[in-house]
Amino acid sequence: MNNEFKNQEADARGDGYLPGLAIDAVIFGFHDNQLKVLLLAYKNTGLFALPGGFIRDYEDVNEAARRVLLDRTGLTNIFLDQFYVFGDRSRHDAAPLKAIMAARGVMPPENHWLLKRFVSVGYYALVDFTKAIPTPDSISDSCDWYALDDLPVLMQDHQLIIQKALETLRINLDQKLIGFNLLTEDFTMGELQNLYETILNKKLIRAAFQRKMLSLGILERIAKKFTGGAHKAPYVYRFILEK
Amino acid sequence: MNNEFKNQEADARGDGYLPGLAIDAVIFGFHDNQLKVLLLAYKNTGLFALPGGFIRDYEDVNEAARRVLLDRTGLTNIFLDQFYVFGDRSRHDAAPLKAIMAARGVMPPENHWLLKRFVSVGYYALVDFTKAIPTPDSISDSCDWYALDDLPVLMQDHQLIIQKALETLRINLDQKLIGFNLLTEDFTMGELQNLYETILNKKLIRAAFQRKMLSLGILERIAKKFTGGAHKAPYVYRFILEK
DNA sequence: TATTATTGTATCATTATGTTACAATAGTAA
DNA sequence: TTACTATTGTAACATAATGATACAATAATA
Known part of the structure; x- marks a missing residue:
């Protein structure tokens, strides 16, 4: 239609x-x-x-x-x-x-x-x-x-x-590395992991997930994100577009 | 047509x-x-x-x-x-x-x-x-x-x-495990490896390939195949159809 | 019986992944 | 300022997967 x-x-x-x-x-x-x-x-x-x-x-x-x-x-x-x-x-x-x-x-x-x-x-x-x-x-x-x-x-x-x-x-x-398309331009590692867990409908191991994602060399670390929570502020990442 | x-x-x-x-x-x-x-x-x-x-x-x-x-x-x-x-x-x-x-x-x-x-x-x-x-x-x-x-x-x-x-x-x-569809019902490990190497257009490591294939639990060892060559006879395998 | 080519697998090295632990915070409250 | 809490980033070790090498076990043949 x-x-x-x-x-x-x-x-x-x-x-x-x-x-x-x-x-x-x-x-x-x-x-x-x-x-x-x-x-x-x-x-x-x-x-x-x-x-x-x-x-x-x-x-x-x-x-x-x-x-x-x-x-x-x-x-x-x-x-x-x-x-x-x-x-x-x-x-x-x-x-x-x-x-x-x-x-x-x-x-x-x-x-x-x-x-x-x-x-x-x-x-x-x-x-x-x-x-x-x-x-x-x-x-x-x-x-x-x-x-x-x-x-x-x-x-x-x-x-x-x-x-x-x-x-x-x-x-x-x-x-393929397509998950990023579902997030805003900037996102935290936790947000990315939540996305993966939701799509795959299963829990992922935090340390391993972070290590894997960073090792792919497709994420750029932008800045810290102060959410207001009483804890360490996560970094904000951005997907590196290949040229 | x-x-x-x-x-x-x-x-x-x-x-x-x-x-x-x-x-x-x-x-x-x-x-x-x-x-x-x-x-x-x-x-x-x-x-x-x-x-x-x-x-x-x-x-x-x-x-x-x-x-x-x-x-x-x-x-x-x-x-x-x-x-x-x-x-x-x-x-x-x-x-x-x-x-x-x-x-x-x-x-x-x-x-x-x-x-x-x-x-x-x-x-x-x-x-x-x-x-x-x-x-x-x-x-x-x-x-x-x-x-x-x-x-x-x-x-x-x-x-x-x-x-x-x-x-x-x-x-x-x-x-998916679809390569077998290109072979006859019975085949040797060497034939299977040749098929993979041809499709992927690259050499594979013989020992690792054999170990991987056998570990998948999808191959049934049928008998030996005496090719007439002056060397050890390879086994013949068959793909196990899942029920 | 020695020789040859190939197969099956053991062994060790390297890499990837699973698991646990802990230091580094950013806020809150004393 | 100083404890306290929750979460993050990463180190450290354990386990699993893969890469690489080596070697024993043959089928044929001479």
Whole structure:
């Protein structure tokens, strides 16, 4: 779904879009020691869904995914990767979209392109929670963060898509060094460890974690952070961007 | 491309297929200490291409990929995984397909569905070279193995697709334990090490490799293999399938 | 029976990771 | 100022994983 939905509704053939192909984006954020994802709520239907969209005939598929991310968060230059193509026939279920359209007073013809079978390319993004500005599209009343362990009921197979995105994130967290994308520019070692523990859902050994992170040579020590607590102030680190 | 190409050619609208979506399969085999991939050669055009196909409207996308693999190799129950979606607009180039059709005496209308832009889901498969029976489709004169380091000139972005598949294979070789899929059911430790060295393109330490593999508890020692060489006979191992 | 090439594994060295401990604070309260 | 507390940074040692070398155990052959 995107801001151009009105046009999409009006034109039953879907001119200007790649047919049968969609994008679903699992946009991760980290706040209050919880992993969260951005979800849209649809007017009068009680349905929740991942941000998504379609591909214009002049766009690369990856470009379209960046556009979706920009439209829902206002962010560019964000970590964004494909992780799986959801192409089962059983995904096809016109009912939710009909309900959404009906709630808006639209009765689409049976052969409306949006009611056809879609294959969806799954993307996951890692964003700085404090920088993102959740923005609903034209047919949803809200775009908000939901904790992964307290999700509302989701449309179609969106629950599965989130599950698979999380698995990908867990695997790639250790391989590629992508966790930093979920934090603010500056962070303490404790914050970084909290993030890792939340994503991996297990306790890590503090001394070993710190030693490992520092040994990677990807962290720059910026300054001390005086939190007001009655204890030694932690250092603030910053991820060193490679040139 | 697949055996139903004749039907596909005849029907300019592409009825019965998902529009604009294709599958490209990088089918890896291992022979003569070389990694090889299956390629098709097209009649009278000098063009080489990856095995591929389209998705029937009654098929899951993954199912369609299995069908392609079966049609080109005769194999089922094979390691097969998605690795990337190739969706750049710049991929669109009707020329090769026109050439192929022209070589067959067909002049498609400009709006023929096969000449439109396609997004392709990349799959990679690992097969036992000795078991696969390379089989051309209806419009290619050959289906054969080509060594990765001696590939012919390939259609469109198929070179890039192979490159990306190889990267995926290298990353997953250590994570998941998938190398065995490229060997016969029984193999020696030396053969396994050769496979790893070929894929990773680097020498491995024999003692450490053997110790690591045995410690994983995934190998069953079957018997000795008397090769006729004037030296100690190696053991033959078999991958233990988990239940 | 000696010779040769290769395999399986033991041994030690090096590196990485798990675990414990402790000094160095930054605040609070006496 | 001075104890007291909680947390951080890191040293120190233990354990595990990997790298490197060495050598005994063979299958064939001469």
